Amino acid sequence: MxxxxxxxxxxxxxxxxxxxxxxxxxxxxxxxxxxxxxxxxxxxxxxxxxxxxxxxxxxxxxxxxxxxxxxxxxxxxxxxxxxxxxxxxxxSRNHCGRPTVLLEIRRLIREMSIANPLWGAPRIHGELLKLGIEISQTSVAKYMARRRGPPAQGWKTFLRNHADGIVAMDLFVVPTISFRLLYGLLIIDHGRRQILCFGVTAHPTAEWLANQLTEACGWEQIPRYLIRDRDRAYGEIFVRRVRSIGIRDRPT
Structure with a gap:
């Protein structure tokens, strides 16, 4: 020193x-x-x-x-x-992990989903909360019994059938020499294979993402579907904006 x-x-x-x-x-x-x-x-x-x-x-x-x-x-x-x-x-070290769901609770979720085939994850989640069992709705959906049915349309088939009405957006990270992070946003049109938007910010808020999507699609024909990941940056403001525009949100 x-x-x-x-x-x-x-x-x-x-x-x-x-x-x-x-x-x-x-x-x-x-x-x-x-x-x-x-x-x-x-x-x-x-x-x-x-x-x-x-x-x-x-x-x-x-x-x-x-x-x-x-x-x-x-x-x-x-x-x-x-x-x-x-x-x-x-x-970015992990300070604490998500607590493991007990085997008894997992069995209860499976039994409830089998006994009540019309109940979805939100209903079962609500019933578990009434019993004093603290668990997330995502975990409930994970441990529900899977019902067999006709095969769903795969992603390749979906993209091929609806390419003209699909836009996709994705965030990526660019590290700088000063140990800071910049976030890049890319929005593309699947049908025309055209880049609609390329933005950079240090703080990717839900409002900023919503504005980028509005500017990218506001002057063109509104797409039917939006494909994106489940990043936390896509908050409630972004989801409401997508619905107000009339786009069907399809997080993967």
Whole structure:
């Protein structure tokens, strides 16, 4: 830490020195490095603070990587990428998992769905809540008995039959050099295979997504179906906007 404070102090002092003085000091430092390299092992051990200083200077002024002599530029870039992966691995770590549904509750859900074939997941979920059993509706639907019936239309058949009336949208993530995340949005028309919208934002709210969809489809023929994933960003505002436009929402 003392080295970092010393480096910051040196930067502040440099602001008040002349250009000739700075260039002379740079030449002296480089010559000292050349002498030092002749008397030390080729492989130098770097502390965590050393790596942090190199990576920080590389992030602030990428061209400084050309001045490196005791470490390869590719090594500093590798340190930066490793730090990025470690940072987001730490930030996205799973703090706690969803509690496991007890075997007795799973059997009860299955028995209720078999005994009451007209009951769907919302009805069974409500009955379980009345009994004091805390469980999500998604879990209820997962453990309900599957009823055999005529095969449903597959996705390939659905897309082939309704391609002219389908739009699809998807969010993807782009990491930046400063450890921030940008979110890209792509909306395409399946029938014409045409990109209707390409947007970028740092905060993909439901309102922003709804506005992008409205702008993409507002001046064209309204599609019949919208295909998207179940990302949490598609909130209630987005769902209401899709319904008001007259599009059938089909989350996958």
């Amino acid at each position: 003392r080295e970092a404070y010393s480096l910051v102090w040196s930067v502040l002092v440099l602001l008040f020195r002349s250009r000739v003085s700075l260039e002379a000091e740079i030449l002296i430092l480089r010559h000292q490095l050349n002498i030092q390299r002749r008397h030390v092992p080729k492989r130098v051990a770097f502390s965590a603070m050393d790596r942090l200083i190199f990576v920080g200077l590389y992030r602030l002024v990428p061209n400084t990587i050309k001045a490196l002599t005791i470490v390869k530029p590719d090594t500093v870039i590798h340190w930066h990428r490793a730090g990025f992966r470690s940072y987001w691995r730490w930030k």
